[in-house]
Amino acid sequence: MEVIVVCFLLSTLGRLPYQLEIAMLAIFSLICLYGTLASLANSIFRKELLPLGPPLLKATQEKADKTPPPPPCSIATSRKTSGLLSISKLLDAGGVCGVPTDTVYALAASCKHPQAIEKIYNIKDRPQEKPICICISNLEQLSTAKPPFSPLLWEFMRNVYPGGISCIVKKGEWLNKLGVGPAYDRVGTKESIMIRVPDHTVTAHLCNMTGPLAITSANPSGEPDSTHHDMVITRLGHKISGVLCDGESNEAVGSTVVNCLKIDEGTITIIREGCFPAAQVRHIFEKVKNSME
Numbered sequence: 705m706e707v708i709v710v711c712f713l714l715s716t717l718g719r720l721p722y723q724l725e726i727a728m729l730a731i732f733s734l735i736c737l738y739g740t741l742a743s744l745a746n747s748i749f750r751k752e753l754l755p756l757g758p759p760l761l762k763a764t765q766e767k768a769d770k771t772p773p774p775p776p777c778s779i780a781t782s783r784k785t786s787g788l789l790s791i792s793k794l795l796d797a798g799g800v801c802g803v804p805t806d807t808v809y810a811l812a813a814s815c816k817h818p819q820a821i822e823k824i825y826n827i828k829d830r831p832q833e834k835p836i837c838i839c840i841s842n843l844e845q846l847s848t849a850k851p852p853f854s855p856l857l858w859e860f861m862r863n864v865y866p867g868g869i870s871c872i873v874k875k876g877e878w879l880n881k882l883g884v885g886p887a888y889d890r891v892g893t894k895e896s897i898m899i900r901v902p903d904h905t906v907t908a909h910l911c912n913m914t915g916p917l918a919i920t921s922a923n924p925s926g927e928p929d930s931t932h933h934d935m936v937i938t939r940l941g942h943k944i945s946g947v948l949c950d951g952e953s954n955e956a957v958g959s960t961v962v963n964c965l966k967i968d969e970g971t972i973t974i975i976r977e978g979c980f981p982a983a984q985v986r987h988i989f990e991k992v993k994n995s996m997e
Contacts, residue, residue: 775937778946782906790805791948792913799945800824802922802942805839806904807868807979808929809922809936811944812839815887816913821918822890827943829925836891837870837898838884839919841911846899849882854968859992866903868959868979872896891918896965906950921958931956932985955979 746752778794780787782804791801800815802809811827812819821836841847843865853861853873861871875897881887891897900919902908911917922930922940930936933949941947960980963973972989974982 714862718920721997736995742874751802756858776941776943777831777937779937780946782946782948782950787948788906788909788913791946792910794945795820795910795914795917797945800943801945802933802940803907803910803917803919804904804933804948804953805900805907805919806866807958808931808953810839810919810934811922811940812910812917812919815884815891815916815918816914816937818887818890821887824918824920827940828920828923830920835893835896835898836918837900838882838891839900839902839907839911839917841908842866842901845911845916846882848903849878851876851878851882856993856996857964857967859996860964860967860972860989861901863988863992864962864980864985865900865901867968868955870898870900870959870961870983872898872961872963872965872975874965887918898961900959904954906948910948929953929956929958960985 735742742755778790780790782788791803794801795812795814796816798814798820800811800813800820800823803812804810811824813824815821824830824836826833832881843861846861851873851967856875864871873896875888875895876891878887879897886892922936927939930939931949931953932951936944936947958976958978960978960982961975962985963975966972967989970993972985974985
């Protein structure tokens with residue numbers, strides 16, 4: 705092929721002898737004829753009857769032939785009802801799934817399956833002494849369980865939920881009425897439980913479908929929070945049942961944790977400041993407390 709190219713250049717410059725030019729054209733014609741016949745024969749019989757040599761665009765073809773590897777777990781989109789249904793089925797079957805919230809992505813397990821909550825600890829390498837909170841869709845879901853909360857606590861919750869706040873309250877039999885029953889000993893501590901009511905439509909719908917969920921941030925213990933479903937899939941996909949994909953998270957940090965165990969004594973404690981400013985939490989509490997005096 706290189707010889708023919710050189711001959712073409714010499715012919716263009718008028719420096720190729722006439723006899724050699726005739727020979728070059730004859731050879732080039734034979735090559736073209738062979739290529740045409742070989743391509744036609746190989747195409748008709750669908751196998752290589754006549755060799756053609758390596759393709760000129762081999763690298764491009766190899767790239768096009770590469771198919772992406774299958775995802776390590778079930779992938780569903782939050783923008784489709786079928787996506788929510790598929791993740792809810794996995795949770796109801798005792799699986800652990802990555803789900804979006806109003807803050808960062810979380811690992812979720814159904815409170816119907818205590819063994820699934822235990823899986824979360826193993827998946828994250830989470831220390832056993834760190835309790836896991838429960839997530840519900842709205843305060844109405846909580847009120848049906850009739851927890852013995854004081855009017856002050858109820859009013860405070862109405863002012864901060866739904867939102868990026870986790871309230872720590874006293875445990876009790878009301879959790880069984882809420883649907884936590886089988887997981888009573890696997891969520892919270894012996895005396896308290898942390899409650900999340902995310903301001904996120906997808907999460908609320910999921911909780912309505914599955915009942916209360918046990919959740920914690922979707923990241924290996926000690927590592928940064930997951931702010932995109934791709935981070936959950938990459939870091940934990942091989943350990944979980946599925947991920948509900950919702951793109952970028954609304955926040956870069958988790959919820960603000962508020963200890964409300966002494967709220968009836970007129971005080972709350974900010975355990976961890978997250979996306980909801982601690983000063984704003986205290987302002988809301990003082991406003992609620994003053995309104996009830």
